[in-house]
Amino acid sequence: EEAKSYHNYPLIRVPDPEGCHDNWVEHYWEDFGNYLDEFYEGINVVYTHELYRYNDEMKRFIIDSIVMKEKIREVINKYRGRTKLPADWIPFEPICEKCGRIGTSKVLDVDLNEYKVKYRCSCGFEGKTSMENGKLMWRLEWVAVWRVLNVSFEPYGKDHATPGGSRDSCNDLALNVFGFNPPVGLAYEWVGYVKGGVDMGDMGSSDFIGFTPKKWLEVAEPEVLKFLYLLNPPMKRIVLSLERVPLYVDRYDRAERLYYGIEKATIPKEKLENIVKSYVYSQKEKPPKDPPYQISFLHAVALVQTIPDTDDIITEAIKRIEKTTKRKLHLSSFEIDRLKRRLTNARNWLINYAPHHYKISVLEKLSEDIITKLDPKILPLIKELYANFQSITWEEEEIKRAMINVKRRDRREEILFFKTLYLVFFGREYGPRIAPYLSILDKEFVLNRLQETIRVLLLKINGADLPKIF
Incomplete structure (x- = not known):
């Protein structure tokens, strides 16, 4: 009811609903405007109400608009259908002083x-x-901003791109009334938003659907979001969800590996070029000459669950990575900052958006309940995995490759294989991709647990009573 009382008020004059800022604009702009430099340096924010008050060129444009109101009315009426602007129309809307x-x-x-x-x-x-x-009517204001700010390129939503629509009418005004070329335009599709698995519709500020730059930066690097926008054609609808951040970061990390040639591409050349260019253009600066140290988002999610909140996250993380990989990390200050950000983002995502199955705890020992659930038919695959693990460097990609190389006959056997791994390490039948979680565990612990699992399965095959196994 209180909001209704401010209907038709300029937003700059609407009070902050939370009472912590001078007005509505300052309150909702804070989580947006204060974080733009993270995405691109040198952004200059212009408030339209300041253009009207302090910009002499804007004032000249308004005067010109009133002088040429008949010509403007004639152009706009071509695009208005049945509801035409009246003969006494003035292209300015004052704010009532009462x-x-x-x-x-x-x-x-x-x-x-x-x-x-x-x-x-x-x-x-x-x-x-x-x-x-x-202010001017909105179509004229659009043209005014083009001229006053000397806009040369401007993307716009698909709703403005329909033939004979608002963009066409503004182009007409710029060319045929005010005598300048409109900016080069680029129409784009709207971006969808999913929350809690539910498609909330297209993002929009008027109905508060979506997330702010602040929310994004709490869980992922700015380059990742820029990469997603650049990778997809402008008129292709993409759907974003903060719950799917690991997937987005994985795509970005793969693009980085492709850029440095660490990962060999098995995709068409044109698609590869698009991925690599999207990665390059998403950076604020030129990428480093040498590939920076990289851990996957899910590896970071797994790792932060082993580090108490009270500890120095970067020191403890490096210590644990070095312990499990059995090799020393030599990181530059850039790589340390990058790793710290990835770990902090992972922790924030885990707390605020992660589905329950991403939150894991490692079983200290195999309980009778877990052993009862193990199926002896999986024994050959566990033996093969044990053999594969013995010979690899203990890193996520190597672990993943070792699991892929375990030969499964069909989908049913694959499901049983991963179910067994989740059971013996985490006490549950399913979970996220397991390689990142295994990579944070000591290699000897993993091998010992697999050995124990093999022994238990052999005993079950030989008909030993479960109580005698313990």
Whole structure:
């Protein structure tokens, strides 16, 4: 009900609903504007209300618009269907000095020398105000911003791109009324948003669907989001969810490996070029000459679950990585900062967005309940995995490759294979990709657990009573 009382108010004049900022704009801009430099340095934010008050070129544009109002009305009416602008139309909307609303007043007269308009508001008030206190109709404002800010390129939503739509009408105004070329345009599809597995529709500020840059940066690097936008054609709808961050980061990390030639491409050349270029253009600076140290997002998710909140996350992480891989890490300051950010993002994601099955704890020993659930038919595959693990460097990609090389006859056997691994290490029948989680465990622990599993399965095959196994 309180919000309704501010209907037709300029947002800059609507109070902050939380009471912590001067107005609505400052409150909701904070989680957006304060984080833009993370995505691209040198962004200059322009507030339209400041253009109206302080920009002389904007004032000249408004005066020109009023002088050429007949020509403007003629152009706009070509695109308005049945509802035409009336003959007495003035292309300016003042803010009522009594009720504070905009779009509720009729301009009665214009004094260009004083830069003022006389108006009558639907609230009954009649007065005279400076044209700094109001705005152009939105189509004209769009054209004004192009000229005043010298815009050369501007993407816009697909709703503006329909033939004979708003973009066409603004192009017409720029070319045929104000005599300048409109910016090069690029239409784009809207971005969908999924929360809790439910498609919430397209992101939008008016109905608060989506996430802010602040929320994204809590769980992933800015380059990842830029990469996702660059990778997809502008008119292809993409759907984003903070719950799917590991998937997005994996795609970005793979692009990085392809860029450095660490991973060999098995995709068409054109697709590879698109991936690599999207990676390069997502960077704020030129990528380092040598490939930086990389751990997967899920590896980080697994790792942070072994590090208490009170510990120095980067020191402990490096210590644990070195312990499990049995080799020393020599990281640059850039790589340390990058690793710390990945770990911090992973912890935030785990706390705020991760499905339950990503939260794991390692079984200290095989309980009777777990042993009862083990199927002896899987023994040959566990033996093969044990043999594969013995000879590898203890790193996520090597672990993954060793598991892939275990020969499964069919989908049923594959499901049973992974079910067994989840059971003997984490006490559950399913979970996230297991390689990142195994990589944080000591290799000897994993081999010993597999040996124990093999022994138990052999005893079950030989008909030993379960109580005698313990």
